[in-house]
Amino acid sequence: MFSILSIASIVLLLYVLLTRHFRKSDPREPPLLLPRIPLVGHILGFLQQGVIYLDDLSKSPVFSLSILNYKIHIITDPSLVSTVHRSRDLTFDPIIVDMVSAMIGYSPNILSLMQDTTHGGSSRYLADTYTSMQQSLVPGPRLWEMNAKVLEKTSHIVNGIGSNFDEKRLWYWIRDSFTKATCETLFGIHHPLQDSSLVQAVWDFDAYQIAIMLMPRVISNIFPPTGRVLAAHGRARAAFRQFYADPNKCDHPSVSDMVRSRMKVNRLYGVPAEEMGNSELGLIFVATTNAIPTLYWVILYIFSNPKLVSELRNHLEQSGVVTSAGDVEGTRKLRIDHTKFQERCPLLVAAYNETMRLTNLQPSIRVVREDFVLSCGGINEKGNPEGYLLKKGSLVMAPARILHLSREIWGEDAEAFRHERWLALTKVQKRAFIPFGGGKHLCPGRDFAFAEIVGTLAVLILGFEITGSDGDVVRIPVGMETKFGVAGPSEDGKALKIKVRRRPGWEDVVWEFGAGA
Numbered sequence: 433m434f435s436i437l438s439i440a441s442i443v444l445l446l447y448v449l450l451t452r453h454f455r456k457s458d459p460r461e462p463p464l465l466l467p468r469i470p471l472v473g474h475i476l477g478f479l480q481q482g483v484i485y486l487d488d489l490s491k492s493p494v495f496s497l498s499i500l501n502y503k504i505h506i507i508t509d510p511s512l513v514s515t516v517h518r519s520r521d522l523t524f525d526p527i528i529v530d531m532v533s534a535m536i537g538y539s540p541n542i543l544s545l546m547q548d549t550t551h552g553g554s555s556r557y558l559a560d561t562y563t564s565m566q567q568s569l570v571p572g573p574r575l576w577e578m579n580a581k582v583l584e585k586t587s588h589i590v591n592g593i594g595s596n597f598d599e600k601r602l603w604y605w606i607r608d609s610f611t612k613a614t615c616e617t618l619f620g621i622h623h624p625l626q627d628s629s630l631v632q633a634v635w636d637f638d639a640y641q642i643a644i645m646l647m648p649r650v651i652s653n654i655f656p657p658t659g660r661v662l663a664a665h666g667r668a669r670a671a672f673r674q675f676y677a678d679p680n681k682c683d684h685p686s687v688s689d690m691v692r693s694r695m696k697v698n699r700l701y702g703v704p705a706e707e708m709g710n711s712e713l714g715l716i717f718v719a720t721t722n723a724i725p726t727l728y729w730v731i732l733y734i735f736s737n738p739k740l741v742s743e744l745r746n747h748l749e750q751s752g753v754v755t756s757a758g759d760v761e762g763t764r765k766l767r768i769d770h771t772k773f774q775e776r777c778p779l780l781v782a783a784y785n786e787t788m789r790l791t792n793l794q795p796s797i798r799v800v801r802e803d804f805v806l807s808c809g810g811i812n813e814k815g816n817p818e819g820y821l822l823k824k825g826s827l828v829m830a831p832a833r834i835l836h837l838s839r840e841i842w843g844e845d846a847e848a849f850r851h852e853r854w855l856a857l858t859k860v861q862k863r864a865f866i867p868f869g870g871g872k873h874l875c876p877g878r879d880f881a882f883a884e885i886v887g888t889l890a891v892l893i894l895g896f897e898i899t900g901s902d903g904d905v906v907r908i909p910v911g912m913e914t915k916f917g918v919a920g921p922s923e924d925g926k927a928l929k930i931k932v933r934r935r936p937g938w939e940d941v942v943w944e945f946g947a948g949a
């Protein structure tokens with residue numbers, strides 16, 4: 433039964449919808465696209481399809497939707513998207529605050545630090561935590577140490593596979609083992625997700641992200657996450673709070689440089705351990721909920737294409753990234769240099785990029801700080817710069833999917849997996865590829881994700897056979913779960929079973945990773 437709060441929310445929602453609907457737009461603003469179902473069409477579209485709803489709405493380089501009390505400007509032209517990413521008049525901070533506040537619960541110190549924009553219009557705390565993280569994640573010894581750690585854990589996952597076929601549900605196998613491997617790499621041996629049910633909690637809560645991102649509080653009161661999801665999320669938060677409250681855990685030498693650097697900033701700002709625990713749970717979301725679906729899809733795209741598997745095997749064997757590390761008690765140790773993939777394995781990198789092009793749904797959302805003209809480069813008849821007026825408080829979205837699947841940019845086969853296209857990319861295609869966002873919020877974890885995913889693929893391709901559960905070639909499941917970030921598997925994709933075993937002739941290999949091997 434609806435609570436009084438829910439009824440009040442509906443009344444407020446209708447009020448906002450109606451007042452918004454009858455408000456006039458400035459003619460310099462981008463063209464407004466009205467929904468097919470008056471008032472609620474766009475919102476229903478987003479709830480049902482996520483960013484895929486935007487696919488065929490308009491061919492215009494910029495257009496606007498009016499949803500609730502927001503005007504959302506959708507940018508579909510690659511050079512305008514670059515301008516959006518570079519602009520200082522557009523900010524990501526309020527979005528972070530909204531998502532974090534939905535996620536962290538009662539944390540007044542952190543929220544007020546995030547909302548404090550008295551220093552140059554943006555939160556110094558958010559900038560400092562971002563910088564601390566970025567410094568640990570730029571290519572170099574600090575990142576390589578983290579990469580080596582995560583790959584050591586992922587090699588444990590595959591080293592255990594034998595020479596007889598082992599049947600697995602691909603999604604759950606990847607999801608659960610890589611969430612734990614990533615968590616232990618970041619938070620050390622006493623990491624907070626020791627209990628496997630907490631891994632489930634991370635992914636259950638991820639399923640609510642569209643509602644969290646799109647909906648102001650008024651709607652989330654009407655459609656709250658279910659009691660089960662909230663309870664599980666509460667337990668995950670409690671586990672992170674315990675972790676940060678115990679110096680034997682959070683200051684243990686096995687904790688990564690990245691987590692330590694963020695902790696240092698939090699301590700400098702006087703954030704109590706309890707609140708740090710609440711907010712740092714967000715780190716495990718950002719570090720897993722995009723990288724793991726990407727790994728899932730790229731395994732499927734590669735192993736559903738036997739010709740590509742055999743080409744990749746040849747390339748990897750000749751690339752020089754794999755060297756012998758000696759024989760021990762009847763096993764062959766092979767070491768992979770995880771710092772050389774970009775340089776020496778263009779075909780593997782092409783398959784990775786092509787997968788991201790097809791499955792990445794990131795929206796690059798920004799909030800307009802002050803009225804701002806998004807310049808198109810020309811001059812109008814009055815001698816003023818041509819462009820679109822984006823008004824203070826409106827939202828801007830540059831959805832990767834529209835750019836990644838544009839036929840004008842990628843050709844008639846834009847929706848097909850064709851890794852070869854990456855071996856001769858045009859300038860426009862390079863600019864249109866934005867799986868990690870851009871500008872000052874460009875994902876700081878991109879090189880870590882790259883090493884984790886590409887390193888795991890190298891081992892699977894060289895040392896293992898993967899087939900469908902019927903022994904035939906792996907099939908690509910029907911559909912995908914749409915969310916903001918990387919598409920998840922559909923119900924068909926979650927149920928998909930594969931068989932995996934050691935590749936004949938490679939049964940005795942123990943895999944390990946090293947920098948400069």
Ligand code: HEM
Nearest residue numbers: 718719722723726794796867868869870873874875877881
């Ligand atoms: C394939 C994997 C990944 C993808 C596709 C991805 C994508 C993104 C995107 C699109 C953004 C928003 C950028 C923008 O709006 O301009 C972002 C932000 C972020 N990502 Fe990633 N990400 C991945 C992996 C990771 C990993 C492994 C980490 C951490 C180890 C990470 C940490 C972050 C953080 C902290 C932010 C927020 C940056 C800020 O405060 O502005 N990401 N990511």
